[in-house]
Amino acid sequence: MLTLQALLTRHSTPTRQLAAPGPGDAQLLAMLQTAVHVPDHGKRVPFRFLRIAGDARQRLADAAEARLRVLEPATGDAVMEKLRIRFTLPPVTIAVIAKLGDDEKIPASERFSSACCVAFQLLLAAQAEGFGAQWLTGWPAHDRGFLEHTLGLTSDEQLVGTIAIGTATLAVPERERPQAGALLADWPPTP
Template sequence: MATPNPDLLAALDSRRSIPAKQLSAPGPDEITLQRMLTSAVRVPDHGKRVAFRFLTIQGDARHVLGERIAARGIEKFPDAGPAAVEKDRGRFSHAPLIVAVIAQLGPDEKIPEFERTLTAGCVCFALLQAAQALGFGAVWLTGWPAYDEQVEAWLGLADEECIAGFIHIGTPKLDAPERERPDPAALTRAWSPL
C-alpha cells in the first residue's frame, strides 16, 4: 500500500473554479507555467500516445483573438445582441494567461479516440489543480469558440485536433465560495452478477 498523503486529498477537496472575470494579473511566469505543465502531463495515457499539446494565449494576443471571435460570432449568430458580442470580445481579456489544451486525435489502431480525448480532459483538470497548488486561480472553459472551425484555424489546429479546453489562469480577485457537490454515496452502486 502506498503511503497515505492527506495533503493530496485536501488539495483535491479544496479545488474551486474562479470565474474568468475574477482573474487578473499577475499570472504565472514562464518557469511557474512550466512547473504547472510538468504536473499537468502526469495523467493516465493508455498506450503513451501523448494525445495533447498546449497553446498559450497571453498579452495582446488575447485581445486580438477576442476581436476575431466577436466578429466570427456576428457571422455565426447574426441575431446576437450587443451584450453577446461584448461577451465574445472580452472572452480572453480577463485572465493574463490562457492555456488551450489541444487534443490530438485521428486514427489509431490500438487506442480509441474516446480514451485519448479523456486523457486530454485529464490534462485540463490536472492543470487546474497545479495552478491552484501554486497560488493561482483558474477555470476550464469552452463555449462555442472551442468548437468552431474558423477559431481552430486561427489557433493553428490540424484536421485531427480539437480544443479540449481553455484554461484561464491568473490571480483571483475573490475567494470562490463553496458550492453544493454531489454525494458520492448516492452515485455509487455495487454490481453483482444476475
C-alpha cells in the same frame, strides 16, 4: 504530498474574477509539466498546448468576436462582451488540444479522455501555485472554422477547452456538491 483536503478545496474562479499577475514562464512550465502526468494509454501524448498571453489576448478576442458575428449576426452586446473578457481579462490562457488522428490500437475516445485529464490537472496545478483558474468550452471548442482558421488546429485535433489562469480578485464561495454515496451502486445489482 497531495491530500484529500487539498482536492476538496478545488474550485473554478470565474474568468471575470481573474487578473494580473499570472504565472511567469518558469512557473507556467512547471504547471504544464505537472499537467502532463496523466493516464496515457499507449504513451501517445495525445495533447498539446497553445499559450494566449500579452497582445495575443486582444487579437484572439477580436477574432472570436468576428467569428461569432458570422455565426450569429444577431448576438447582443452582453454576449459579445462576455466572449471578449474570456480572452482579455486573464493574464494567460492555455488552450488544451487533443490530437485524435488515426491510431490502430488506442481509440480516439481514450486519447481525448487523456487530454481532458491534462486540462483538469492544469486546474489543480494552477490552484496549487496560488492562482485562480477556469476551464471553458462553449462554441469556440466546437466550431471548426474558429478552431482551424483562428487557432490553427488541424482537422484531426479537437479543443478540449481553454484554461484561464490569473490571480483571483474575489474569494469564490463553495457551491453545493453531490453526495458521492448517492452516486455509488454495487455490481452486480441485487435483485
